[in-house]
Amino acid sequence: MKNKLYIFFLFISAWASAQSPAFYAQVSKTRVNVGEVFQVAFTLNGSGNNLVYPNLSEFDLYSGPNQSQSMSMVNGNISQSTTISFFLAAKKEGKFTIGVASVMAGSQKLESKPIVIEAVKAAAPQPQANTNAQAQSQQNQGKEKNQYATEITNEDLFVRTFLSKTKCYLGEQLTLTQKVYSRVDLRGFQNVKFPPYNGFWSQQENSNQQISLKQENVNGVMYYVADYCTVYLFPQRSGKIIIEPVELDCIVRRPTKRQPRNVFEQFFGSGGYEDVAIKVKSKAVKVDVQELPIENKPLEFSGAVGDFSYRAGLDKEKVKANEAINLKITISGRGNIKLIEPLKLNLAESFETYDPKVSENIKTNGGVSGSITYNYLIIPREKGEFVLNNLNFNYFDADKKQYVSIPSPDIKLTVLEGDAGSAQIITPTKKGIKESENDIRYIKTGDLGLQKKDTEFFCSINHCLLLLFPVLLFFAGVFGFKRYIRVNSDIVAVKERKAAKLAKKQLSVAEKHMLSNNKDQFFNEVLNALNKYIGDKFSLSIAELSKDKISEMLLSKNVTEEITKYVIDTLNTCEYAKYAPGSVTGDLKQVYADTIELISQIEAQFKK
Numbered sequence: 001m002k003n004k005l006y007i008f009f010l011f012i013s014a015w016a017s018a019q020s021p022a023f024y025a026q027v028s029k030t031r032v033n034v035g036e037v038f039q040v041a042f043t044l045n046g047s048g049n050n051l052v053y054p055n056l057s058e059f060d061l062y063s064g065p066n067q068s069q070s071m072s073m074v075n076g077n078i079s080q081s082t083t084i085s086f087f088l089a090a091k092k093e094g095k096f097t098i099g100v101a102s103v104m105a106g107s108q109k110l111e112s113k114p115i116v117i118e119a120v121k122a123a124a125p126q127p128q129a130n131t132n133a134q135a136q137s138q139q140n141q142g143k144e145k146n147q148y149a150t151e152i153t154n155e156d157l158f159v160r161t162f163l164s165k166t167k168c169y170l171g172e173q174l175t176l177t178q179k180v181y182s183r184v185d186l187r188g189f190q191n192v193k194f195p196p197y198n199g200f201w202s203q204q205e206n207s208n209q210q211i212s213l214k215q216e217n218v219n220g221v222m223y224y225v226a227d228y229c230t231v232y233l234f235p236q237r238s239g240k241i242i243i244e245p246v247e248l249d250c251i252v253r254r255p256t257k258r259q260p261r262n263v264f265e266q267f268f269g270s271g272g273y274e275d276v277a278i279k280v281k282s283k284a285v286k287v288d289v290q291e292l293p294i295e296n297k298p299l300e301f302s303g304a305v306g307d308f309s310y311r312a313g314l315d316k317e318k319v320k321a322n323e324a325i326n327l328k329i330t331i332s333g334r335g336n337i338k339l340i341e342p343l344k345l346n347l348a349e350s351f352e353t354y355d356p357k358v359s360e361n362i363k364t365n366g367g368v369s370g371s372i373t374y375n376y377l378i379i380p381r382e383k384g385e386f387v388l389n390n391l392n393f394n395y396f397d398a399d400k401k402q403y404v405s406i407p408s409p410d411i412k413l414t415v416l417e418g419d420a421g422s423a424q425i426i427t428p429t430k431k432g433i434k435e436s437e438n439d440i441r442y443i444k445t446g447d448l449g450l451q452k453k454d455t456e457f458f459c460s461i462n463h464c465l466l467l468l469f470p471v472l473l474f475f476a477g478v479f480g481f482k483r484y485i486r487v488n489s490d491i492v493a494v495k496e497r498k499a500a501k502l503a504k505k506q507l508s509v510a511e512k513h514m515l516s517n518n519k520d521q522f523f524n525e526v527l528n529a530l531n532k533y534i535g536d537k538f539s540l541s542i543a544e545l546s547k548d549k550i551s552e553m554l555l556s557k558n559v560t561e562e563i564t565k566y567v568i569d570t571l572n573t574c575e576y577a578k579y580a581p582g583s584v585t586g587d588l589k590q591v592y593a594d595t596i597e598l599i600s601q602i603e604a605q606f607k608k
Contacts, residue, residue: 021046023103023110027220030115031155033122034090037062041085042101042112051084054099054114059088090119098220115220152278155221156183157250159228159282161243167288171305171336172398173368174200174233178246178282181223185253186213187275189228195244199237199289201339205230206364232368234305234336235289243285249277292396296403302343304395306335310406312391314413321418324379329356331393332371338362342374346390350382380415387412500603503533507596514588519577522588526595527574530567533599537606547571559605566598 022045029038042051053065066085090096098115157180164175180186189211213224228248235241256274292305308331315326329343342356356374363370380386391408457463510525531545538553547568554564573591 021048021105021108021110023048023101023105023112024217025098025101025112025115025220026217026222027098027115027117029117029155030219030221031118031120032090034093034119035122037087037089038117039085039087040098040115041083042103043081043083044103044105044110045081046105047080047082048103048105048110050102050104052102053084054101056086056088056098058091058096060091062087062089090117093119093121095119113217113220152184152252152254157181157186157252157278157280159246159248159280161246161282161285163243163285163287166286167290168235169290169305169396169398170235170238170292171303171339171396172235173306173335174235174287175367176231176233176243176285177227178229178231180226180228180248180250180280181216181218182213182226182250182252183221183223186224186226186250187253188251189248190251190277191247191249192228193247194229195246197231197233197243199241200233200235200243201336202234203232203338203364203368205232205366232364234339234368235287238289238291241287241289243287245282245284247279247281249279251275252278293401293403298392298394298403298405300344300392301394301396301403302341304331304335304337304340304393305398306333306337306395307397307399308333308335308337308393308395308406310393310408312408312411314388314411317412318414318416319380320416321380321383323418324377325413327376327378327388329374329376329391329393330371331373334367334369335395337368337370337372340372343391343393345376345378347378347388348386350380350384351386352379352381353377380413383415383417385412385414500533500599502536503529503599504596506532507592511592514592517588519588522592523574523577526591527571530571530574530595530599534567537602554602557606559602563598563601563605566594567602570595570598 023043025040025042027038027040029036032038040056042053044051066087068083068085070081070083096117096119098117100114101112103110159178159180162177162179165172168174180189211226211228213226216223216225229246233243253273253275310329310331312327312329315328319325327345331337331340338360342358345353347353354377356376359373359375361370362368362372388411389408391411393406393408395404395406396402397404506525506529510522510529513519513522513525534550534553535541535545540549540553550571551564551568554567555561570591
């Protein structure tokens, strides 16, 4: 066991001497009242010796030096730190500097940065209230503050806007970062109001990662910092431009003086904390945007600012006259690549060009970069040997403060004799059109397939028919509406006409009982459907429907005796099943099909 402990401590010692050391100073506050106690700490990450403290005689020493050590292991990585702390208080008003502390880490001497402490006069104690009204007013004003165990000041939580440059050229890329600094328990953000970035073209960084906190020393005070947002800006006008502040609500978990309300809050420790939203706002930032230099500015400059590369090429080196080819120009690099205007092609008159098709492949991680491709459709109209060599690309390098010109390669193109038909129609005519400076392209020859038309449409036959059509349509609508009202005004006739439709609709309910093998309900629905059908057909109520009456009415309408007898048998079977359900047997599907067929046969004989 002793051997194992010896090996372990030997490993820790060897590791501690091998890790990269760091030494820094920090204070709990940089602005204190006279006599207020604050803490100053000197922390060494790693191992060292010969620690030299700064002169602290301008402060009253309440405690120290106090030493603490910590060691942690995360994902197999061991970290060790030693902290020496003092508790001090300022003796008088003014600004005082905590000087440089030093320590030896091996052969390397590490020094901390000086920290400035501002001591101000302590606030005078508030006089006691003499009346009950004053006491009540003070109690109401301090009610909200007294519900929390600690107060949050502007030094504990704030947001800052950082710019990579405050002086730049027109079109130059700037990086704007919004950082939230916190010395409290920060839980999240909400209600973010970003500035409009007037005068800039903006592109927010695409980052799917969650916002993580990291530590940062600000004037000797350690903060947890969240890089909330990163935006890339490209100024579109010169002069002094102000970037408005960003506003957001920070969700902070604050300890309260409220005691836990039940045993569960007491057990989980949630009774004494509350999440509140605190609004923070950054300061406005001013940017001085300069015009691009006029000296040595190329005539073909297209507004590109950054660092770019360029290439161009044809998809074919040999083509027939009047056949299309594709010129592909690709610009790659970092900068305002999305704002670059398409290059103007200065080709010979025998080439016909069209607006390019633009495709982009842009990334916004660590800055706006990527590539943009222009595909130009070109049609050569004359044969010959051509060299495309006037496609230069120019951009402004803001770091070098100069224009850069990238010459295009000599692109050779061989144009062969075109087809006889196309050459005869197009080639001679184009020159003539250009010389006359007209917009006419190419005149089509041969049979055009033209047809004779009436000289005037007004008062023609077609015109009169179009005027008559709405009138005819109106009278047809009136006639149809009146007929609809007349047909549906006779309630008896409507019932008779719709009797079969309603009976079949009710039989659909019987079909559901048939599928579930519910015989009682099935025969009951079939009986109701037949009675309802016969009652609607002959305008009789259910009470008037007797077997003799039904037979008499069916025979009077020339319904055959066979069908009449089958109707009566079906009604008897359904009534028997209704009052003695257990004694009825038979195929329900066959009864259902026969009933539908029976109604259809009655309808057919009625029409005759």
